[in-house]
Amino acid sequence: MNNLELWEEYGEYIAPVFQFSEHIFCKGQGSYVKDANGNRFLDMSGGQFCSVLGHGNPKVAERAFILSQNIVNAGVNFLCEEVLYAAKAVHEICPEMNGKAFFLSTGAEANECCLRYAKQMSGHRSGVISFDVGYHGLSLGTEGYSMGRAYVKPQLKNSFSIQAPVVYDPECADKVDWWSSVEQMEDILKAHHEEIAAAIFEPIVSTGGLLYPPKEFWEEIRNLCDRYRVYLAFDECQTGFGRTGTWFYYQQLGRCVPDFLICAKGIGLGYPVSVVVFNGNTIPASSFVMNHVSSHQNDPFGAGLVRFGIQQIEEQGYLSQNREKGYYILDQLRQLARECPALKHPRMCGLIGGFDLDFGGDGKAEVLEKSSQFSEAGLHNGLLLQFGNYGRTVRLLPPYNISYTEIDSFVANLKKTLDTQRGLFCQ
Ligand SMILES: Cc1ncc(COP(=O)(O)O)c(C=O)c1O
Structure with a gap:
């Protein structure tokens, strides 16, 4: 059946x-997906950022097959050996945390679990600061x-936010006022520290616009959390597991080691797995004052895939490769920006990055409409592109x-898309 026939038969x-x-x-297969009409697309968001080893990877399939032939779920009060091996493997890739791992399914679930513990461990404070x-x-x-707060009714009590510093290149952060975000955080803590349990941040803000607050910013945030005894949680669902060229992005941020580290998406190689890593230096075992129960916690299947992913990343040398490929993509994007001024602020850190498109105007609906036209044109040119930051x-x-070769093909097809869609831009 083709696309239309599938929609007609099953869409309802x-x-x-x-x-x-x-x-x-x-x-x-690999970096490509094919639709029912036989069109092939280069997937530049890697399966919603989850398929870090590509689609249909035979090695992943083989390991998943082996894992699926064993115990599927031991119940919440038993551990399987595969889970212990995976916990040690995670511990070894974040040595600064002396970490203890807890495996779950999705990013949201892991963040919920982290905040649930942070609130309990802080003596029932309930407040959370975020970007x-x-x-x-x-x-x-x-x-x-999350930026989707617009739909939250009623708003959560004691939810505070600070402005995310608009930094596109951490090397040039001195030109950006990130200090006022530190001050906002300090003001909130001064007024409400009795109520606040945790601060949770993406160290690279992805959905909200691909922003890269610099190391100095994060060191100030770490200092504030220490001073006001607030747990610092880093949501590395996108930046973790080697994407930025180190196992976790906090490892590029000097003294800023979080108390909780959350990772999801790529860690499961395409399967739903997430992890909360508790910092063993700042969260002693005696701080755990309650149980956590969820049907798929510490599943041996998911944990086994995490360990396999770590082995693969090490064996294939992806940490350094991701860094190099990031520089290569950035060079190409900078060249495109010189040719097409509507392409703004190209930026990459390892294999997480992108660029803005200047559709002009402030109207959210208008920008979303134009970005969806651009995505459609990308598909026409064989590219699967994803927008964030409201288009x-x-x-x-x-x-x-x-x-x-695939990166070169991406750049050529992006250029073609930019050329044919000039009418969408204001310059
Ligand atoms: C940084 C970050 N945290 C958490 C989540 C939520 O993860 P999930 O969709 O697996 O619940 C996402 C998903 O995009 C994310 O990008």
Whole structure:
């Protein structure tokens, strides 16, 4: 069946929780996916940033097959050996944390769990500070700290936000006023520290516009959290697991080591796995004052995939490769920006980055409409592109095994798309 036939035969059975594309995907291999009409697309967001080793990776399939032939769920009060091996493997890739790992399913679930513990451990303080444009999921708790707050009714009590510093290049952060965000945080803490349990941030703000607050900013935030005895949680659902060229992005941020580290998406190689890492230096075992129960916690299948992913990233040398590929993409994007002034602020840190497109105007609806036209034109040219920041920023988080030839093909097709869509831009 082709795209249209599939929609006609089955479309009515899918809940319309999103405005889905007309393309129905049937196959995926490496960095490419194919739709039912046989069109092939280069997936520059790597399966919603989850397929870090590519689609249909035979090695992942083989390991998943082996894992699926063993115990599927031991119940919450038993541990499987596979989970212990995975916890040690996670511990070893974040040595600064002396970490203890807890495996869950999704990013939102892991953030919920982290905040649930932070609140209990802080003696029942309930407040949380986050970025105004941060994103931590859309469960009933996390949506209160995400840019989707607009839909939260009623608003969560004691939810505070500070402005995310608008830094596109941490090397040039001295030109940006990030200090006022530190002051905002200090003002909130001065007035409410008795109520605040945790501050949760993405160290690179992705959905909210691909912003890279510098190391100096994070060191100030760490100092404030220490001074006011507030837990610092880093949501590395996108930046973790090697994407930025280190295992976790906090490892590029000097003295800023978080108390909780959350990772999801890529860590499961495409399967739903997330992890909360508790900092063993700042959260002693005696701080755990309650149990956590969730059907898929510490599943041996998911944990086994995490360990396999770590081995693969090490064996294939993806940390340094991601860094190099990031520089390569950035060079190409800078060249495109010189040719097309509507492409603004190209930026990459390893394999997380992108650029803004200047659609002009302030009208949200108008920008969203134009960005969706641009995405459609990208599809026409064989590119799967994803926007964040309400349609202003194209996000690039390709699989780690994307080849240089594929990157060149992305750049050529992006250029073609920019050329044909000039009418959408204000310059
Ligand atoms: C930084 C960050 N945190 C949390 C989440 C939520 O993860 P999930 O969609 O798996 O619940 C996302 C999802 O995009 C994310 O990007």
